[in-house]
Structures are given as structure tokens and as C-alpha cells.
Amino acid sequence: MNVSSTFRVARLIAAKDLRVEWRSRVVTNQVLPFAVLVMVLFAFALDSDAVLERVAPGLVWLATIFSVLFLVARTYAVETADGALDALRSAGVDPMGIFLGKTAALAAQLLVLEALLVSAAVILYRADPTPSGTVLLVTTALVATVGLASVGTLYGGLAAGVKGRETLLPLLLLPVVAPVLIGATRATESAFRTNGIAVSEGWPWLGLLAVFAAIFSVVGAVAFGSLIDE
Amino acid sequence: MSSDGSSTPSAAIEFVDVVALIGSFPALAGVTMRIERGEIVLLRGPNGAGKTTLLRLCAGLLPVERGTARVLELDLTIDRDSVRRRVGLIGHTNGSYPDLTVTENVRFWGRTIGATDDEVASAMERMKIDGRLADVPVSRLSAGQRRRTALASLIARRAQLWLLDEPHAGLDAEGRDELDAVLRAAAAAGATIVVASHELERAGSLATRQIEVVAGQTREVGGGS
Amino acid sequence: MTAASVDTNRRERVTGTSFTRGLGAVTLVGIAWLVLFGLVVTPADVNQGESVRIMYAHVPGAWLAYLAFVVTAISSAMYLFRRTRSLVWDRIAGASAEIGVLFMGISLVTGSLWGRLTWGTFWTWDARLTTTAFLFITYVGYLAVRNLGGTHHQRARRSAVLALLAVLEIPLVHFSVELWNSLHQEASVVGNTDVTMDGLMLFTLFLGVIVFTLMYVWMLMHRQRSLTLQDMVDDIGLDVALAARRAEAGSS
Numbered sequence: 102m103n104v105s106s107t108f109r110v111a112r113l114i115a116a117k118d119l120r121v122e123w124r125s126r127v128v129t130n131q132v133l134p135f136a137v138l139v140m141v142l143f144a145f146a147l148d149s150d151a152v153l154e155r156v157a158p159g160l161v162w163l164a165t166i167f168s169v170l171f172l173v174a175r176t177y178a179v180e181t182a183d184g185a186l187d188a189l190r191s192a193g194v195d196p197m198g199i200f201l202g203k204t205a206a207l208a209a210q211l212l213v214l215e216a217l218l219v220s221a222a223v224i225l226y227r228a229d230p231t232p233s234g235t236v237l238l239v240t241t242a243l244v245a246t247v248g249l250a251s252v253g254t255l256y257g258g259l260a261a262g263v264k265g266r267e268t269l270l271p272l273l274l275l276p277v278v279a280p281v282l283i284g285a286t287r288a289t290e291s292a293f294r295t296n297g298i299a300v301s302e303g304w305p306w307l308g309l310l311a312v313f314a315a316i317f318s319v320v321g322a323v324a325f326g327s328l329i330d331e
Numbered sequence: 332m333s334s335d336g337s338s339t340p341s342a343a344i345e346f347v348d349v350v351a352l353i354g355s356f357p358a359l360a361g362v363t364m365r366i367e368r369g370e371i372v373l374l375r376g377p378n379g380a381g382k383t384t385l386l387r388l389c390a391g392l393l394p395v396e397r398g399t400a401r402v403l404e405l406d407l408t409i410d411r412d413s414v415r416r417r418v419g420l421i422g423h424t425n426g427s428y429p430d431l432t433v434t435e436n437v438r439f440w441g442r443t444i445g446a447t448d449d450e451v452a453s454a455m456e457r458m459k460i461d462g463r464l465a466d467v468p469v470s471r472l473s474a475g476q477r478r479r480t481a482l483a484s485l486i487a488r489r490a491q492l493w494l495l496d497e498p499h500a501g502l503d504a505e506g507r508d509e510l511d512a513v514l515r516a517a518a519a520a521g522a523t524i525v526v527a528s529h530e531l532e533r534a535g536s537l538a539t540r541q542i543e544v545v546a547g548q549t550r551e552v553g554g555g556s
Numbered sequence: 557m558t559a560a561s562v563d564t565n566r567r568e569r570v571t572g573t574s575f576t577r578g579l580g581a582v583t584l585v586g587i588a589w590l591v592l593f594g595l596v597v598t599p600a601d602v603n604q605g606e607s608v609r610i611m612y613a614h615v616p617g618a619w620l621a622y623l624a625f626v627v628t629a630i631s632s633a634m635y636l637f638r639r640t641r642s643l644v645w646d647r648i649a650g651a652s653a654e655i656g657v658l659f660m661g662i663s664l665v666t667g668s669l670w671g672r673l674t675w676g677t678f679w680t681w682d683a684r685l686t687t688t689a690f691l692f693i694t695y696v697g698y699l700a701v702r703n704l705g706g707t708h709h710q711r712a713r714r715s716a717v718l719a720l721l722a723v724l725e726i727p728l729v730h731f732s733v734e735l736w737n738s739l740h741q742e743a744s745v746v747g748n749t750d751v752t753m754d755g756l757m758l759f760t761l762f763l764g765v766i767v768f769t770l771m772y773v774w775m776l777m778h779r780q781r782s783l784t785l786q787d788m789v790d791d792i793g794l795d796v797a798l799a800a801r802r803a804e805a806g807s808s
Contacts, residue, residue: 106445113442117428117435124430158345183469184424191390193415194443255721259714263704271463272697273718277692277725280732287736309732316724324717352707355575355790394707396794460717497789 107198114202119209122180128210132171136214139164140221150227155296157226158289161218162245162282168214169249169278170271173257176207181261186329196326200254204318208250215242222293234292237303241288244307248281248314255321259328284309341404343368343492343523344389349398350390358384360547361398362458366525366540371518373538374527374549380547381547382527383422386494389525390420403492416444419490421498433460435482436469441487454486458513476508482513492523493517499533511537571781579774586767593760604747607673610666610679612760616768617663618688624656625695629723630640632716645779646712649719650702651779653695655772660692683734690729694722708787 122128138140143160147153153160180186189199219238222228230238256273260266284306290296344366350455351359358381366372378460387393389402391411391509400407400412427436441451458479464472469480476500485493493514499507514537518524527544528534535541541552572580591604594612601608628649635645667685679685702715 109445110443113439117431117439121428121430135428179428179430183429184426185428187392187422187424188420188426188440189443191392191415191418191420192440193391193412198638259701259718269697269700269704272700276693276697276729277721280692280728283732283736297424303672306735312523314730316728320721320724324721327713327717330713350796354705355707355793355797357794357798357801360798394709396707547801 107195108199110195110198111201111205114199115205115209118176118179118203118206122206122210123316127175128172132168132175133214133217135171136164136168136218137221140218140225144225153226154228157228158224158295159282159286160292161215161222162285164218165211165215165285166249166275166278168280169211169253170274172207172210172214173253173270173274175266176203176254177257177261177266186261190329196329197322199323199329200258200322203258204247204250204254204321207254208246210290211246211250212242215246228293228295230292231294231300234294234300234303237300238289238292240307241292241303241310242284244310244314245281245285248310248317249278251314251317251321252277252281255317255325255328258325261329280309280313284313288315332369340539341368342366342401343370344525345401348397348401350387351384351393352396353384353393353525357396358547359388362547362549364542364549366523368523369518369521370540371514371524371526371538373531373534373541374525374544375529375531375534375541375552376544380544382544383496384547385544385549386422386496386525386527387419389494391415392420417490418492418494419488420494420496421478421481421485422496422509425469425477426484427469427477427480430468432466433472433476433483434469436480437483437487440484444488446487446489451487453527454483457486457516458483459509473503473506475503475510477511478502478506481512482510486517491522493522495524495526497528498526499528499530507521507533510544559681571778571785576666576774576777579770579777583683583774586770587761588763590760592798593756593763596625598757598760599754604674607670608757610670610673612764614663614666614670616660616764617666617762619765620768620772621656621660621663621688623769624652624659624776625691625723625726627652627776628656628695628698628719632719635712636716636720641709641712643708643712644784646716647780647783647787648776649697649716651776651783652778653698653702653719653773657692657695657699659772660695664688664692677731681733681737683730683737686737687726687730688732690733691722691726694725698722707792760762 104268120250140160143156143164144153147156177186180189219228219242223230256270256277259296260273263269288303288306288310291300291306294300342365344364346362346364347428349359349362350357360381362381362385374385376382384393388395388400388407391402391407395408399542403417405414407414426440428439431439434451436456437460438448438451441454452461455465460476460483460547464476469477472480478501482493495514498510498514502510511533514524514526526534526538541554543550579592590612594609598609598612600606631645631649631652635641635643635649667688671680672678698715698718701718702711704711704714708715
């Protein structure tokens, strides 16, 4: 498989995934409301404006990571509903292209989700990013999303064909995304100036997020084929 | 379809003593068979005999546990990816995206191998799913229309070997006749077709040869061609 | 695995050999020695008192777990990148991960008991501790994937990829937790936890590492062989099932 055909397949798969979502609206109508609901429930559980303001960045990313589980499950439910993943395998479609395409589509959906969750934090938890904080926040979201989407696509593919995938996926995925949770939360704390942390203190955390994103997108692209293959 | 396949007298499928497992169960317990290019072969046999497993193995979806298996002159254990690109399997699932329209599905599968929109359009025309059905989501189609969408996808991605598992199931009489006509035309155009079915009178008249699958093994039925 | 490999002589079907029996005896003596030194001969620590004795099991246990996971990673790589695709490497990887999870569990328990006695708390978000906990869960997941079923080579390939991913994860998780932790120095439980070890205590700790490593090798050899036997049972089962399936054809 040459590079141009890999990217052609990736574009094809990503466009297909986004079109399926555009038609079915499962993520829009179910996953996004779930994520906002989690934010509201956090508010009930923590029950204090001061506490909420302090933990808002962590809650945004915790809600994101929980939602990733559903997004990954959904993106593979689309593939297994009528045996399309089998058909992709049996058609010998380049696995690296499948991985990159599904990761891109997942990332696009995640960015929408994160935008919604940050808005919820601003409205519900009184988070208040400055202009320079917003630049940091957007960069953080972009880099963290690449990492989350890669690792989600990778482990989702491993769990897609097996019994008990609903419970296996969180067990595999949640320990792996811990660095993203830590890095993105710290960077977002700076962006929100939680506890008076300066915006500039957030940028070093992007290094961690970038390393994570680089490792899992590259390893995922290479290893995806042997994980979905039987 | 490709002309190199029909001009040389070469085997589309050549199995010697092939064993394949589903979990730890030997669904295929030593299959030896040969299918020539351009043939339409019926695999018959009771449920659980291993027909579906045999088709999935030919499609490169299962590992060969023992024995040697060559499909389209390629060794399944070595060149599985090359085999897969030339083979199409339609089983109990159609491999479609139910939320997308017929055209979007066929175009998607065509584009996985870089087929042009013209090829896609002609594939849809051959399966009679152009026109009114073209923009209907697959989830709203009848079973027969879905099957024809899946076949159009096979044509669009230029599959040389078609592996069809119970293709007549769920179709009305008209749908069956249309399917048979389509399969004969495809075989005449150079495709090799293997059909697994237990509707003998229907599939038997279609096939040029029959192979019986019993308890994970195969045996020739009747004279053959 | 072919049918021929099943027909090995009976001696190869037990997991013990004279080497492992010798190793086992040496390990037992070592354990007795370690117990004697750890509980009786060494003195209590100036700061920690008697609780320091937990260290003689905790530190070797943690060391062993990391050793086991590194062995899992190396044998997984050997399986994936050697052309023979030998299942022996896969079984070593699996056996080693099982032992690693066991000892990581033990060191987590002993560590938190020690923490309770020394710091007054079972748990602190210390970088090393947190990484260990994540690693423990990661390898529990790895073992779950090993038990998903499928043929031996399916199992081997899937879990080998996962083991290599897990190893990549160790430095990432550790680094991120350490960074995270550096912001929280004021929050961590502070106390005089420095152990000033004298020569005898250091020797006992060292002895623990040696004895645990011997125990690891002993367990690994036995577990690898019992996994081999298990795979052989599967293969014999396959032969029996094949024969049954062929007979089924003859009778119909």
C-alpha cells in the first residue's frame, strides 16, 4: 500500500463516518446530552460554587473521557451493524487508512463535544477564560483530541469483534488515557486561571499531550491491522 | 472482469486437506477441492456442515490451521491481503452502512479500490438499483434490494471471486430470478461464483457443478462439467 | 503445534525437572533465610520501628513485578518480530505477566500497609505508587485480553501488540504522574520516612531481591510449562474433535 492510497482510504472512511453521523444523529442526540448531563450531575454531587469553580477543568476532561467510551462504541457499532468491518477486512482495505480515517472522524466529533463541555463549564461552573487563556485552551483541546481519538480507535478496534466488549473497552482504555486527563486538566486550569494559576504555566503540559498524541497515532497506525485482524 | 482469469485454465480455488477452527472447534476437518475460474459452484449440505466457514476461509477471514489453501493462485497463509482484495463475500450480513443511501454505499466500496463514478453507476445499473432506489437509505430496503446493493458493491470493487452464503434467502420469486440472471451474467463476464445454499432446486439449476459439504469435509456430487 | 508434538514421552508432561526441583529447594532455603533475617536478625528502624520489616517483602515484590513486565514485553517482541512466530515466546509473556500481576498486587498491599504504619495513611498520590496502580490495572486488562479465546496465534498476536503498548505506557504514565505530583508537594503526607539502612538491613533487602528473583524464575518455568500443556490439551482436543467430525461424515 502506498502513501497516497492510504490517505485516499483515510479520507473515504472519515467522510463516510461523518456522513453516517450526520444521517443518524446518534452522537448529537444521545452522547452530547449525556456529556452535559454528567456536568450537571457533578454540580449536584459537589454542591458548592467554590468547589465547582476549582474543579471545573478536571470535570470537563473527565466528562470528555467518559464520553469517548460512548463515541468509540458508536463508531464501531456502525461498522459491525451489518458486517461492514468484516467486509472492510475481507476487501483488503488498507488498515492504516481505516485507522487514520476513523481517528479523524472521531476527533472531529470529540472537538464538538469538548466545545460543548467548555461552554457548559463557563455557564454552569463560572469558568472564565481570558483571550490568551482561550488560545491555550483551543491548542490543548486540539492536541488532547488527537491523542484520545487515536487511542480510542486503536483499543476500540481490538474490542470490536469480541464478546464482552462493553466492559473490556473501559478496562483497557481508561488507564491508558490517564496522561491525557492529567495534562489536559492542568493546561485547562491555567486557561481558566483556576486558583490564580498563570496562563503561561499551562503551556508546558502541552508537551506531554503532544508526546502522547504522537506515540499513539503512529503506533496505532502501524499496529491497527494486527489488532482488528483475526 | 479481468480477462486473464478466463483465458488460462487455472484454478480459482485449490484446497488440500484444509483444517480451520471456530474457536477450538474444527469447523473444517480436512477439505480438499478445486474450483476452476468462471465456474458457478453450489456448496450444499446440512446446517453446521461448514459451508459458511468454508466461504469465510476462502475470503481470507479465517486462518488456515492445517493444510494448504490457494485462492486465485495465491497462498492464503502468505498472501492473504492480496487474496482479500480480489475476493468478495456476502454472508448473513451485507456489509453495508444502513444509514447511508444505496448510491453512497456502492460508491464507498467502489472507491476503496479507486473505482470511478462511471463504474459505480454501471454496477448499480446491472443490479437494477439505479433510478428510484438510488437515494433510499439501505435501512429502508427490502432483503432482496439489500442483497443487490451488496452485489453491486462487489462489482464496483472488481471482485473476481464471489462467495455468496444463502443468497436466495429472504427473496421473492422475482428477486430470485433477477439474482440468477445477474449471477449468470457475472460468471459469463469472467467471475467465479461459489454459492452456499440448501435450496437445491433453485441454486442447483444455476450451478455448473455441485460440491457437498458434510461434517467439515467436501465430496463431489453427480457428474459435474 | 502439530499432532506429532503431542506424542512426547511422559517425562515431558510434568512441569518439574531436576533443574526446577533444585531451584525450588534453593528458593525455599532462601525464603527461610530471608524470614530469619527479616523478622529476627535485623534491628527495628530508628524512625519506622518494626514496620520497616515490610520493606523486605515489599521492595523485592515491586522489583519482581517490573522485571516480569519487562520480560513480558521482550518475549512479546520476540514473538512478533521473529519469523518463526514461536508460541513459546507467547507463553513466556503470558506466564510472566501473570506472575507480575500477582506480585504487583502483593507489593501494592504491603506498600499501603507500610504507608498506614509509617505515614498514617494507606495511600498517597506519590508518583511511583500511582504509576504502579495504573500498571496493575493495565496488566489485568492484558490478562483479560489473553483469555478472549480464538486460536493460539490469534491470542498471541493480539496480546503481544497489547504488551508492547503497555510498555510504552509505563514511562508516559510515570512521567505525567510525576509532573502532576510535583505541583502537590505541600499536599503530600510529610513525615520522616527516610530509611537509614545499616549494612545488615541493606544486605537483607538485597537477599530479598535475589530470593524473589529465584522464586520468579521457578514460577515462570513451571507456569510456562503448564501453559504449554494447556495448549497441548487444546491440540489433543482438536485431534479428537477432528476425528469425531470425520467420523460424523462417514456415518451420515
